[in-house]
Amino acid sequence: MTYWLQAIEQNLTTVIIVAVALFIVIWFVAIFLKSIGKIGLIRGTAQADGGAESLVFGELFSGSVPYFWRMFGLNFILSAPALIFVMAVFVILFGGLIASRGNASALIGVIGMMPVLFACLCLLVPVMFVLGTIFRQAENAIVLEEMGVLPAITRGWEVFKANLGPIILMAIILGVIGFVAGIIITIPFFVIVIPVMLAYAVSGGGSNASLILMSVCACIFLPVALAAQGIIIAYVESAWTLTYIRLTKPQENAPVFVKENAS
Secondary structure, three states: OOOHHHHHHHHHHHHHHHHHHHHHHHHHHHHHHHHHHHHHHHHHHHHHHHOOOOHHHHHHHHHHHHHHHHHHHHHHHHHHHHHHHHHHHHHHHHHHHHHHHOOHHHHHHHHHHHHHHHHHHHHHHHHHHHHHHHHHHHHHHHHOOOHHHHHHHHHHHHHHOOOEEEEHHHHHHHHHHHHHHHHHHHHHHHHHHHHHHHHHOOOOOOOHHHHHHHHHHHHHHHHHHHHHHHHHHHHHHHHHHHHHHHHHHHOOOOOOHHHHHHO
């Protein structure tokens, strides 16, 4: 640890530049894929709900590109609080460790900041939950109502405020579904990893055959896990789009009292 801290301190500027550049590239690629995929899901759900018999991937992709920068801006605004928090934690912890240079008092001060950072994290979680729910409505407003970023945020807040109960209930239901499904997906990984690691530990590490078998099984299961995760994401995003459509555009064949209440 001392060697690595000294190496980072001696090349601090280079390390920071490379780390920031790498983070920005990975972050932008992830945001691009996430945004295009989400836009395609919203458009595809709306088309299917409108009676489309089939969806063409190429058309969904090409038709989603014009919305990218608006969705990118929306995601950037949403991720800003979490990004600032992560950068603050990085600066406080790693900067403090480097600045302490083995000083016990400074190290204790850095450790003493951990409860404060944990409290800030606990506060950030409910805030991001509410913001995320509002921004989900804004995402649908961008794609379905052709709005800009700021008008979409305003529209998302209006829909959220006017339908607080149904939206919170939907968020809880979909959150539970996603959480449970995620656990079910990870169970096979534990089934593969835990027995192999126990066998490896009992044998004293004399043979790597069990580790090789574990790696092969994990690689075989990985595409299945990714496909299952994709199905869950598609289900959740489609449910949010249908919720937005039902809340903002009541169906023509809905009961009369529903239309009156909606109006």
